[in-house]
Amino acid sequence: MTRIAIVGVAGRMGRTLVNAIELEAEATLAGGVVAQGSSLAGADVGELAGVGKRGVVAVDSLESIVDDFDVLIDFTTPQVTLANLAFCAEHGKRIVIGTTGMSDDQLATLDSYRDRVPMVFAPNMSVGVNLTLKLLETAARALGDEGYDIEVIESHHRHKVDAPSGTAIKMGEVIAASLGRSLKEHGVFERVGQCGPRTDKEIGFATVRAGDIVGEHTVMFATEGERIEITHKASSRMTFAKGAVRAARWVADKESGHYDMQDVLGLA
The missing domain is CATH 3.40.50.720 (NAD(P)-binding Rossmann-like Domain)
Known part of the structure; x- marks a missing residue:
């Protein structure tokens, strides 16, 4: 016990x-x-x-x-x-x-x-999130260097005090490591004004804070003609x-x- x-x-x-x-x-x-x-x-x-x-x-x-x-x-x-x-x-x-x-x-x-x-x-104790991290590792190795843009979108309740979420950052770290990149170098956490077009290797982050959202994370792999999204949503x-x-x-x-x-x- x-x-x-x-x-x-x-x-x-x-x-x-x-x-x-x-x-x-x-x-x-x-x-x-x-x-x-x-x-x-x-x-x-x-x-x-x-x-x-x-x-x-x-x-x-x-x-x-x-x-x-x-x-x-x-x-x-x-x-x-x-x-x-x-x-x-x-x-x-x-x-x-x-x-x-x-x-x-x-x-x-x-x-x-x-x-x-x-x-x-761990930034997230959910079994589902940690399985998602393994899926992201596989997807990044298959897609990340083949012309796919990578974006991480996360949503949480209005009371959360840090951004991006620890889970989103962990997802970015897993993807970056799978591609031999540094998240410190290639992570983009803000786009405002005339920021110019995205670079090939950047990993973008977007943050939503609203209402009572427990936690939602989507990683998008997008290229010409198709988009793959891996999503985890927590309702409790x-x-x-x-x-x-x-x-x-x-x-x-x-x-x-x-x-x-x-x-x-x-x-x-």
């Missing part, structure tokens, strides 16, 4: 994760963390998530539940996540990270813990939560390392 604690347990994703753990026979909810000084500290985590009392009280510090959990799930902010990663390394815990919007320096800091803590880090956060719980169970017995959902799903 994998004992799981959730950071940001009172948020939209945190509440969904509680529900996902409820559906998993081999995992148990062992703790929930809210923001320091939050009025929700002391509330029953199950009641916060709408599943009824579970006898697990929300706390505002990891230290207070350090002996209660095996794996921490973190879908918060880069600064909070890195602090929690350091905590897990210090106390021999494992961690599943779904936080997006990290800078290059923050990603380097995260990776520096690979020899000190078992972690699964539960798909991400179930993937995160699956990752938590998978990493529970792993040695220190920097893993992703491709490893969890056996697609690597």
Whole structure:
């Protein structure tokens, strides 16, 4: 039985994760963390998530539940996540990270813990998205250097704070790697005014923020006479939560390392 604690347990994703753990026979909810000084500290985590009392009280510090959990799930902010990663390394815990919007320096800091803590880090925990990444790898190798323009279009709810989404960037990275290109060099994230025609090797990105869209990603391979589109649409956060719980169970017995959902799903 994998004992799981959730950071940001009172948020939209945190509440969904509680529900996902409820559906998993081999995992148990062992703790929930809210923001320091939050009025929700002391509330029953199950009641916060709408599943009824579970006898697990929300706390505002990891230290207070350090002996209660095996794996921490973190879908918060880069600064909070890195602090929690350091905590897990210090106390021999494992961690599943779904936080997006990290800078290059923050990603380097995260990776520096690979020899000190078992972690699964992925911008998207959905099984379907990670299968889509494999499809994009195949499509890019077959089409990308044969005169096909590549565009990534992503849509999310109005509250999302980073853009493009971590999933969209990951898709661009997979495509670029498959074609031997650098996304830093060939990624185009803005087109305004007289920007000129697209170049042959660029990978374009477009972002939509509107309403309550959970997450939609389409990669377009377009050439003269035809267009191929590979699309993933999420209609519920539960798909991400179930993937995160699956990752938590998978990493529970792993040695220190920097893993992703491709490893969890056996697609690597």
